[in-house]
Amino acid sequence: MGKGYPTIAFYPEKCNGCNDCVEACAQIKTETSEPVHSRISVAKDPDDEFYGLSLCRQCGDPRCVMDCPARALTKNEDTGVVHWDETKCVNCQICTLACPYAGITYNRITDQVMKCDLCNGDPACVKACAPMALEYKIGAEIYNTWGDLEDLFVPGVGACLGCNSELIMRHTLRRIGPNTVVATPPGCIPGVGSVGVNGITSTKTPVFHPLLTNTASMLAGVKRYYNRIGRDVTMLALAGDGGAADVGFQSLSGAAERGEQMIFVCVDNEGYMNTGVQRSSTTPYGAWTTTTPVGEALQGKTRDAKPLPLLMVLHSCEYVATAALPFMEDFYMKLDKAIEASKRGMAFIHIFSPCPTGWRFDPSQLIEVARKGVETNMVPLWEYENDLGRINITHVVNEPLPVVTYLKSIGKYRHLSDEQLVYIQRKTDERFELLKKFTKESKLEGLSDAA
Amino acid sequence: MPSAKYLIIGSSHAGLCALDAIRLQDTEGSVTLITRDESLPYSPTILPYVVSGDADPEKIFLRDQKAMDHLNVTFLKGETVTTVDTKAHSVRLSSGESLSYEKLLLATGATPVLPPVTGLEDEPHHVLRTLDDAMKLRTALENKHTALVVGAGLIGMHAAENLAKIGVDVTIVEALPHVLPDYFDEDGASLIQQAFSDKGIKMHLGCTMKQVARSNGAQLVTLNSGETISSDLVLVATGVRPSIDYLSEADIEVDQGILVDDRMRTSADGVWAAGDVVQAPGFFDSEKRLNGTLPDASEQGRIAGMDMVGDSALKPYKGGIGMNTYKFFGHRAFSIGLIKEANTGSDGREEDRVSAPDLEEDRVFSPASQRYQKLVFQDDRLVGALSINTDLDPGVMFEVIRRRIDLKDMKAQFVDHPQETGRILMTKVWR
Numbered sequence: 059m060g061k062g063y064p065t066i067a068f069y070p071e072k073c074n075g076c077n078d079c080v081e082a083c084a085q086i087k088t089e090t091s092e093p094v095h096s097r098i099s100v101a102k103d104p105d106d107e108f109y110g111l112s113l114c115r116q117c118g119d120p121r122c123v124m125d126c127p128a129r130a131l132t133k134n135e136d137t138g139v140v141h142w143d144e145t146k147c148v149n150c151q152i153c154t155l156a157c158p159y160a161g162i163t164y165n166r167i168t169d170q171v172m173k174c175d176l177c178n179g180d181p182a183c184v185k186a187c188a189p190m191a192l193e194y195k196i197g198a199e200i201y202n203t204w205g206d207l208e209d210l211f212v213p214g215v216g217a218c219l220g221c222n223s224e225l226i227m228r229h230t231l232r233r234i235g236p237n238t239v240v241a242t243p244p245g246c247i248p249g250v251g252s253v254g255v256n257g258i259t260s261t262k263t264p265v266f267h268p269l270l271t272n273t274a275s276m277l278a279g280v281k282r283y284y285n286r287i288g289r290d291v292t293m294l295a296l297a298g299d300g301g302a303a304d305v306g307f308q309s310l311s312g313a314a315e316r317g318e319q320m321i322f323v324c325v326d327n328e329g330y331m332n333t334g335v336q337r338s339s340t341t342p343y344g345a346w347t348t349t350t351p352v353g354e355a356l357q358g359k360t361r362d363a364k365p366l367p368l369l370m371v372l373h374s375c376e377y378v379a380t381a382a383l384p385f386m387e388d389f390y391m392k393l394d395k396a397i398e399a400s401k402r403g404m405a406f407i408h409i410f411s412p413c414p415t416g417w418r419f420d421p422s423q424l425i426e427v428a429r430k431g432v433e434t435n436m437v438p439l440w441e442y443e444n445d446l447g448r449i450n451i452t453h454v455v456n457e458p459l460p461v462v463t464y465l466k467s468i469g470k471y472r473h474l475s476d477e478q479l480v481y482i483q484r485k486t487d488e489r490f491e492l493l494k495k496f497t498k499e500s501k502l503e504g505l506s507d508a509a
Numbered sequence: 510m511p512s513a514k515y516l517i518i519g520s521s522h523a524g525l526c527a528l529d530a531i532r533l534q535d536t537e538g539s540v541t542l543i544t545r546d547e548s549l550p551y552s553p554t555i556l557p558y559v560v561s562g563d564a565d566p567e568k569i570f571l572r573d574q575k576a577m578d579h580l581n582v583t584f585l586k587g588e589t590v591t592t593v594d595t596k597a598h599s600v601r602l603s604s605g606e607s608l609s610y611e612k613l614l615l616a617t618g619a620t621p622v623l624p625p626v627t628g629l630e631d632e633p634h635h636v637l638r639t640l641d642d643a644m645k646l647r648t649a650l651e652n653k654h655t656a657l658v659v660g661a662g663l664i665g666m667h668a669a670e671n672l673a674k675i676g677v678d679v680t681i682v683e684a685l686p687h688v689l690p691d692y693f694d695e696d697g698a699s700l701i702q703q704a705f706s707d708k709g710i711k712m713h714l715g716c717t718m719k720q721v722a723r724s725n726g727a728q729l730v731t732l733n734s735g736e737t738i739s740s741d742l743v744l745v746a747t748g749v750r751p752s753i754d755y756l757s758e759a760d761i762e763v764d765q766g767i768l769v770d771d772r773m774r775t776s777a778d779g780v781w782a783a784g785d786v787v788q789a790p791g792f793f794d795s796e797k798r799l800n801g802t803l804p805d806a807s808e809q810g811r812i813a814g815m816d817m818v819g820d821s822a823l824k825p826y827k828g829g830i831g832m833n834t835y836k837f838f839g840h841r842a843f844s845i846g847l848i849k850e851a852n853t854g855s856d857g858r859e860e861d862r863v864s865a866p867d868l869e870e871d872r873v874f875s876p877a878s879q880r881y882q883k884l885v886f887q888d889d890r891l892v893g894a895l896s897i898n899t900d901l902d903p904g905v906m907f908e909v910i911r912r913r914i915d916l917k918d919m920k921a922q923f924v925d926h927p928q929e930t931g932r933i934l935m936t937k938v939w940r
Contacts, residue, residue, distance in 0.1 A: 101929050101932055101933050101936070102918070102933060103922070103930075103933055106933070110932070110933050110936020110937060111936055112935070113933045113938060121804075121807070123805055124522070124526055124529075124807045124811070125522070125804050125807050127551075127552030127553075127555045127571075127803060128523075128552070128558070128564060128569060129553055129568075129569065129570065129571050145568075148555065148558040148563050148564050149836050150554060150558075150834060151834035151835075151836050151841060151843065151903070152554070152803055152833075152834050154834060154843075154902065154903050154904055155804055155832060155833075155834050155843065155845075155903040155904050155907055156804060156807075156904055157902075157904040158904050158905060158907070158908035158935050159904070159905075159935055159936075160902040160905050160931075160932050160935065162904075163898075163902060165840055166841070166898075166900070169839055169841075184796070187699065203595065260891075263653060281651060305844035399776065
């Protein structure tokens with residue numbers, strides 16, 4: 059497996075062109091503030107909205123390294139930095155021809171090339187950037203941490219193009235590991251192949267196919283059996299919103315109330331997608347489905363979605379969280395906590411799972427659509443920890459986008475009238491306000507006692 | 510007969526980039542890498558710096574044995590290929606041994622060409638293409654006071670400068686009317702020539718060598734002008750030609766070099782070629798030509814390797830663009846693309862290759878400050894960039910050309926502020 063390295067991330071929308079980064083770079087490298095010594099620069103067209111950044115990308119497969127005749131440039135496998143060795147450099151300048159980003163440039167004062175070295179892991183430009191347009195981050199840290207774990211689903215499952223559920227299956231099981239019994243009730247996940255064909259499953263763990271109605275009860279029974287014979291095995295349900303919020307709710311609610319030990323993952327694609335896109339209780343207001351059609355009488359669903367994760371909080375589960383895959387670090391953090399919590403009782407993770415096929419959007423836009431869902435606060439990311447007795451918003455959106463930017467990217471909302479858009483915005487704000495009330499430093503009085 | 514899934518002949522940039530591309534996809538298939546040198550892989554570009562002492566010959570190697578072991582490569586030094594049998598998928602080596610291959614890459618580079626000069630073959634003279642050449646020249650320079658460099662291409666000019674820097678009295682002879690004719694126009698070359706003569710280097714331009722003889726330990730070179738130059742040492746740098754002699758019996762199409770398509774495939778099944786040895790499609794027209802630059806060798810090698818291993822991310826070769834960077838006596842220059850085709854010299858005189866009347870150019874030439882910038886456009890696309898002592902980023906200019914970016918409304922701004930506008934364009938491409 060490869061390795062993810064730290065990098066300097068740039069947020070163009072935050073950059074105001076103040077050039078403090080340029081000065082900070084020149085200062086730390088030469089103790090002057092002459093821009094000619096800076097390894098970083100920003101520029102924009104007069105009619106452009108955002109600044110662009112010229113800086114070494116510390117490429118994974120760097121052209122400058124390939125083209126250096128003196129081996130003065132090398133990619134450091136430990137730090138990821140493309141390192142320039144002054145003692146080997148013969149000043150031929152071919153590296154400056156290799157880089158399309160002006161990441162390695164000629165300095166006419168020193169008569170040498172220069173490039174960013176990430177300041178040994180503490181970049182001066184990032185510290186100098188008041189609007190926080192620069193961020194030093196290890197973008198792929200979860201990859202370093204979990205990348206070597208085995209993918210417990212076989213390749214080549216039969217999911218639709220751009221399916222979010224496939225990602226959820228693979229990541230969830232990769233993290234939870236092989237010592238697991240998986241239950242996948244009817245829905246997309248068995249549909250794409252978790253329970254396989256002709257008696258061969260596509261998981262590398264034991265998997266079974268309960269009814270839509272009894273997933274949590276069956277897992278509870280299996281877990282109790284393992285507990286009795288003294289084996290520590292993790293129970294995992296990968297259920298759709300139908301198998302969790304609709305007909306599956308009775309057994310889920312019962313198991314949660316009894317404190318059965320399992321991780322119950324609800325893959326919420328807001329409807330019955332594998333049977334022909336029918337509405338479910340988590341289908342949002344206004345959404346088109348084949349059973350909430352758009353025509354003269356109806357303009358999509360007339361009722362609001364059932365707030366299943368909040369209901370699960372009120373069941374005093376050991377752990378409840380919402381998740382979305384654009385925020386993978388957040389998701390893995392929640393899986394970690396769910397694994398621990400499932401040793402004590404019910405851990406419930408509700409994953410927002412846009413569906414290109416049923417929602418009518420381009421499969422290539424999956425992650426973007428999911429991101430907008432979070433950044434409009436339609437799908438806030440939070441967690442509830444029973445032992446702490448409070449809800450914590452794990453991804454704070456400082457300036458939420460208007461819901462229309464999310465809705466307009468999805469075909470099932472194409473028909474929405476202005477009134478409907480106003481309603482959805484209002485409802486989203488209300489629900490978010492309600493959620494915030496649960497989060498205020500205050501403990502959720504009574505909940506822990508009730509457990 | 511020993512066999513290799515991937516057999517790579519030549520271990521400079523093209524061969525090594527192919528090796529890396531192969532190992533990214535296939536970590537287990539057997540790879541054999543063969544070089545004619547007795548040393549670890551190096552770049553011919555480093556050699557003038559080895560001669561001058563700027564580069565430590567112990568530290569120039571592009572890979573060490575550990576890296577070869579890490580990549581699980583069988584590395585054979587000091588071997589050349591004598592014949593290729595494309596039907597039997599095998600090569601014969603100079604050691605007499607034969608090797609079979611599944612996929613073969615020919616990256617055998619180029620060999621110096623000697624001009625037809627009376628007495629040259631019999632007289633001691635130097636060329637500079639291998640590390641061995643460089644070490645011989647370095648040793649020969651001890652106690653030498655004068656050197657004659659024949660040919661003012663990049664190798665000749667680098668060598669001349671580096672010899673001058675260590676105190677040798679250098680004379681350059683070039684057949685064409687100005688130095689670095691492959692990369693610079695007359696005005697550009699005039700600035701370079703000025704810098705060289707300021708350092709005491711004598712240049713005989715538009716002259717050829719007619720005869721070489723020996724007199725009192727020194728070599729006497731007679732030029733076509735009738736002039737005679739006495740020198741302790743002669744370095745011939747009049748160009749190179751692809752090393753393809755071993756293919757005379759092989760069923761592989763060659764012209765001046767090995768003919769390849771946009772995936773570096775030769776006419777023979779299972780045989781690829783890359784680097785200075787090939788004649789590949791050009792960027793501005795599809796005619797196949799020699800290019801022979803380091804960045805092109807890397808690019809071609811990478812493409813060949815990706816195609817050999819079946820990497821689906823492969824993007825076909827966009828075509829060779831003439832380009833290079835050139836550093837001389839503290840000045841910095843580069844040249845990319847069509848910089849001579851539309852040229853009119855500073856005095857309005859038409860220069861040699863006027864072949865594309867639809868090209869339009871923007872020039873800023875200030876000999877007093879030793880600065881020159883020329884941008885060449887075809888419609889609203891940049892097709893050439895030349896710079897001496899300006900702040901342009903060569904990599905950005907190259908990418909603007911390579912992506913055939915239609916500058917449209919930005920053209921005027923690009924002409925006025927090429928460095929900043931180019932960088933902005935690239936950040937947009939990135940975003």
